[in-house]
Amino acid sequence: MGGRVLRRTVMGAWSAGRAREICLVLALALSTAPAFAAEINPAAIDSAEPSKKSLSNEKPTPAGVRLQVLLDRAHFSPGEIDGRFGENAKKALRAYAEARQLPSSDNPTEEVWKALRADDRPVTLTYTITEQDMAGPFLNKLPSKMEDMKDIPKLGYTSPREALAEKFHMSERLLAALNPGRQFDRAGDTIVVVDTASASEEAPAKADRVEIDKVRQTVKLFDKSNALIGFYPATVGSEEKPSPSGTLKVTEVSKNPFYRYNPAYRFKGVHSSKPFTIKPGPNNPVGTVWINLSAEGYGIHGTPSPDKISKAESHGCVRLTNWDAERVAGRVAKGTPVAFVDDHYPTAAR
Numbered sequence: 001m002g003g004r005v006l007r008r009t010v011m012g013a014w015s016a017g018r019a020r021e022i023c024l025v026l027a028l029a030l031s032t033a034p035a036f037a038a039e040i041n042p043a044a045i046d047s048a049e050p051s052k053k054s055l056s057n058e059k060p061t062p063a064g065v066r067l068q069v070l071l072d073r074a075h076f077s078p079g080e081i082d083g084r085f086g087e088n089a090k091k092a093l094r095a096y097a098e099a100r101q102l103p104s105s106d107n108p109t110e111e112v113w114k115a116l117r118a119d120d121r122p123v124t125l126t127y128t129i130t131e132q133d134m135a136g137p138f139l140n141k142l143p144s145k146m147e148d149m150k151d152i153p154k155l156g157y158t159s160p161r162e163a164l165a166e167k168f169h170m171s172e173r174l175l176a177a178l179n180p181g182r183q184f185d186r187a188g189d190t191i192v193v194v195d196t197a198s199a200s201e202e203a204p205a206k207a208d209r210v211e212i213d214k215v216r217q218t219v220k221l222f223d224k225s226n227a228l229i230g231f232y233p234a235t236v237g238s239e240e241k242p243s244p245s246g247t248l249k250v251t252e253v254s255k256n257p258f259y260r261y262n263p264a265y266r267f268k269g270v271h272s273s274k275p276f277t278i279k280p281g282p283n284n285p286v287g288t289v290w291i292n293l294s295a296e297g298y299g300i301h302g303t304p305s306p307d308k309i310s311k312a313e314s315h316g317c318v319r320l321t322n323w324d325a326e327r328v329a330g331r332v333a334k335g336t337p338v339a340f341v342d343d344h345y346p347t348a349a350r
Helices: 002-032 042-047 062-073 087-099 110-116 131-135 160-167 172-178 322-329
Strands: 124-128 190-194 209-213 218-222 228-233 246-255 259-261 276-278 289-293 299-301 337-341
Touching (some): 062 087, 062 110, 087 110, 131 160, 172 190, 218 322, 228 322, 246 322, 299 322
Parallel strands (some): 209 337
Antiparallel strands (some): 124 190, 209 218, 246 289, 246 337, 289 299
16 A cells, blocks of 8 residues: 555656656747747737847847838848848848938938838738649759759749748748748638838839949949949859959840750859750749840849848859849840949949
C-alpha cells in the first residue's frame, strides 16, 4: 500500500513537473515567435506613422509596410515589400525626397511623410484568389544550376503563394503574416494583400534617359526637364563581371524572354561548354523582361529572387525585381540613353 502511494506521489510529482516544463517550453516558444505576426494587420498598417521607433531593419512593422507601399505607389520602389526598413527602402526614401526637393535623411522627415500620405487610400485590400492564380503550372523545385533549367518547358512559379506575393510586390513571409493559417491554394478564397496601384489612372511619363549608379546600385529615370520620375533598387554587376561604363542605348525590349547562355560568358558556377537555352517564365534567370542595351550581352532585366536585389551580384547586367523591370520597360523605348555612372551624382549625358 505504502509502495503504491509512494509511486502515485512520485508519478504525480513527475507529471506536475513535466506539465510545468511543457508550459515553460510553450511560453518560451510564444515569446520567441515572430512578434510582428500579431501586429501586421490592415488596421495597424493603415494607421501606422513612420518614426525611428516604429521602423525596423530587424523585423517587419506596420509602419514599414505602409511606408514601402506609399513609396512603391509613387514610382520610388523599395524593391520587395517586406515591412522592413532596410537599405532599399532608405534608398527609395532619399530619392523621393530628392525628386521633391525636400529635406532628406535615412528616416522620414515631417515634410516627406506629409507628401507621401497625401495618398490616403487604404494600404491593404481584400483580394479573391482566381482560377488563373491557381492555373500554374508550378515547379516542384527551382533548380539552382542554369544547366538544369534548360529542359524545363516553362520556368513558372514554385507555388501559388509565390505567384500571389510577386503579383502584389510582396515577400511571401509578409503575405503569410497578413493571412495567418491560409494555404493560398484554392480559387474563391479571399486574402489580404497590399495595394500598390498608382493613384493616377494615366500612364506614367516616358523616360528621356536612364541613369544607372554602379556604386549605389540604383536605376533612375529622368524626363525631358531632367526631373527624377522613377527610382528602382538594383543589382549592378560584380567584381568578376562588372557592368559597362559610359552611355549606351536601349535597342530592344523583350517580354517573357528566352535566356540563351553563351559559354564565352564563363559565368561562375556554369560548367557547360555548349550553348543552351532556358525557356521563359518568372523564374527564368532574367525574369519576365529583358531590355537589351547597345553593348553585346548587356541588358536590364528581372530576377527569380526579388529578395536579393542590391544584396547579391550579377553577371554584369542590371537586375531588378520582375515588377520593376516591367515598369522600366514600359517607360523606355528604342534609343533611350542609358548612362552608367560610378558615383551618385547625376550625369548630363544624353
